[in-house]
Amino acid sequence: MQLNWCYKGIAENPAFGDAEAYAVLTDTGILSAWMLSNSGMALRQANVDSQSVLSADALDDHVNDYSSVARSTPYISLTAGCIEFNGSISAPARYPALRTALDFATNGGATSGYVFRCWVITGLKSTPELPGTAEEVRDLNLFSDMYTYHREGEVTAKLFVPRRQIQWVLKVGPDTKPAKATWIPKGRPKRALLNQNFVHPDRASNVIKAL
Amino acid sequence: MRLPGTEEWSAQAIAKRIAFERNVADGVRYVLRETARSDRITQSQRIDRFVASDAIFALGRAAELAFASDDFGLGITICSQLVGNQLARPTPPMQFAFFATVGALLGLFDVYFTSAGVGIRLAQSGVAHDPGFQQFTAWPFASAVDASRLVRLLLPAAAVSNLSGDARRVIGGGVESSLKRSVLDEVVVSPEFRLVVGLDSARGQMQSMLGLAELEARYSQRVSRLRSDEAYWRSLRPRGSIVDWPLLALMTAGIRGGMQLSDQIRTSEGKFIESLARNFAVFRPR
Numbered sequence: 304m305q306l307n308w309c310y311k312g313i314a315e316n317p318a319f320g321d322a323e324a325y326a327v328l329t330d331t332g333i334l335s336a337w338m339l340s341n342s343g344m345a346l347r348q349a350n351v352d353s354q355s356v357l358s359a360d361a362l363d364d365h366v367n368d369y370s371s372v373a374r375s376t377p378y379i380s381l382t383a384g385c386i387e388f389n390g391s392i393s394a395p396a397r398y399p400a401l402r403t404a405l406d407f408a409t410n411g412g413a414t415s416g417y418v419f420r421c422w423v424i425t426g427l428k429s430t431p432e433l434p435g436t437a438e439e440v441r442d443l444n445l446f447s448d449m450y451t452y453h454r455e456g457e458v459t460a461k462l463f464v465p466r467r468q469i470q471w472v473l474k475v476g477p478d479t480k481p482a483k484a485t486w487i488p489k490g491r492p493k494r495a496l497l498n499q500n501f502v503h504p505d506r507a508s509n510v511i512k513a514l
Numbered sequence: 515m516r517l518p519g520t521e522e523w524s525a526q527a528i529a530k531r532i533a534f535e536r537n538v539a540d541g542v543r544y545v546l547r548e549t550a551r552s553d554r555i556t557q558s559q560r561i562d563r564f565v566a567s568d569a570i571f572a573l574g575r576a577a578e579l580a581f582a583s584d585d586f587g588l589g590i591t592i593c594s595q596l597v598g599n600q601l602a603r604p605t606p607p608m609q610f611a612f613f614a615t616v617g618a619l620l621g622l623f624d625v626y627f628t629s630a631g632v633g634i635r636l637a638q639s640g641v642a643h644d645p646g647f648q649q650f651t652a653w654p655f656a657s658a659v660d661a662s663r664l665v666r667l668l669l670p671a672a673a674v675s676n677l678s679g680d681a682r683r684v685i686g687g688g689v690e691s692s693l694k695r696s697v698l699d700e701v702v703v704s705p706e707f708r709l710v711v712g713l714d715s716a717r718g719q720m721q722s723m724l725g726l727a728e729l730e731a732r733y734s735q736r737v738s739r740l741r742s743d744e745a746y747w748r749s750l751r752p753r754g755s756i757v758d759w760p761l762l763a764l765m766t767a768g769i770r771g772g773m774q775l776s777d778q779i780r781t782s783e784g785k786f787i788e789s790l791a792r793n794f795a796v797f798r799p800r
Contacts, residue, residue, distance in 0.1 A: 310545075389754065396754055397608075399568040401542045411749075412534030418545055420552065451745070454753050470552050479534070479541025495548040 309381035312408030314416040321485040333464040337377035362431040385456035471495040515789040517582035531750040535576035539569040611667040625671035627681040670763035733758040734781035765791035
């Protein structure tokens with residue numbers, strides 16, 4: 304297993320504003336569309352159904368046909384950036400995660416939005432049916448049929464990203480610069496909101512201290 | 515002249531995408547700072563060095579969109595912003611090479627080769643951009659691939675600085691160089707080097723033309739591949755550079771040196787770069 308730092312850009316919209324971004328850190332974590340659309344489901348049923356909706360087919364739809372599953376996908380697109388092969392005589396092209404996150408957060412510079420920094424656990428093989436680990440879709444050795452959006456450097460989380468794995472959120476304006484958010488006290492600089500309950504990935508790594 | 519394939523891009527969409535790329539060059543900095551802060555890297559100068567920024571390439575993409583849509587003036591403005599951007603000055607090799615090429619095209623920098631590495635200094639013909647500014651990077655020694663790539667990327671910048679003679683001596687064996695033999699062997703047969711040799715000698719004209727044809731074909735194929743990726747192309751997010759900056763620098767140097775390019779250019783993409791090079795050939799920084 305690996306621990307991957309990732310970014311997530313979410314554009315501000317009527318259903319997702321400062322209050323929802325704040326709640327991601329303090330309450331909900333980052334939720335998939337499936338979790339949002341089934342928020343009223345009884346816990347027992349949600350436990351069963353949430354496991355059933357994870358499949359290789361559903362992941363393929365999420366990556367390659369997102370518009371058809373935008374309101375129901377159990378997956379969550381994060382970005383970790385990527386390097387793309389650019390021919391044997393050209394330098395490989397680097398597509399940074401931050402740019403992709405800002406692009407999504409602002410709808411290409413059209414709106415304000417939010418950039419989250421988080422970490423997830425990814426496996427070295429593809430296991431789209433298993434909750435708990437994210438899929439490193441950007442790795443073409445594992446997902447050669449998902450090359451179309453390779454440039455977005457996608458790491459795909461499942462169902463939700465736990466709030467304790469989200470380090471901070473930064474609100475940005477359409478100009479991609481930090482913007483005023485309701486959690487920033489008057490007169491204070493426009494900085495990221497840090498998650499006080501964040502658990503650093505070092506805690507989950509396999510580096511064991513000597514006793 | 516517009517880059518073929520961009521005719522369906524609306525002026526509004528181009529303006530919006532250019533604005534995003536120009537903004538993101540600065541916006542990235544704030545997100546990087548938050549990342550560095552949360553990783554407990556606190557000194558701002560260290561942060562800038564620590565995080566090799568994409569800012570220079572974001573501005574490069576904005577300039578490419580302007581040039582591709584035949585707005586030379588806006589492209590020049592963005593290029594000037596690019597070379598004046600502090601974030602553009604960290605020294606990872608790709609950033610360095612791009613920074614040097616754009617500065618040399620604008621006539622602000624001279625890019626010169628030495629046996630130990632490659633440097634940028636203010637051009638004598640340039641205006642006072644940043645008095646005392648100079649930057650130097652040693653030839654990479656750990657990777658022959660990295661070294662030959664860097665040399666090939668910087669040869670055009672040296673050529674457009676009118677300093678290709680130094681480069682030829684370093685590559686061609688006139689002076690002892692810290693570059694490995696395998697690197698020199700690869701660079702000597704590269705189209706970039708053949709073109710540079712051709713710029714400096716009458717007998718090199720044929721080699722030069724062959725080199726130009728190879729680079730032009732490579733660029734044309736690359737743009738065709740980018741266009742075929744319709745979703746990205748339509749949304750003005752081509753999956754790679756749409757201007758071949760080294761080819762542009764070589765053509766600009768060739769035009770200034772009196773080379774007859776028009777008869778040699780075969781592709782519409784090549785004609786676009788030639789047209790852009792003609793603008794750069796007569797451009798003078800203010």
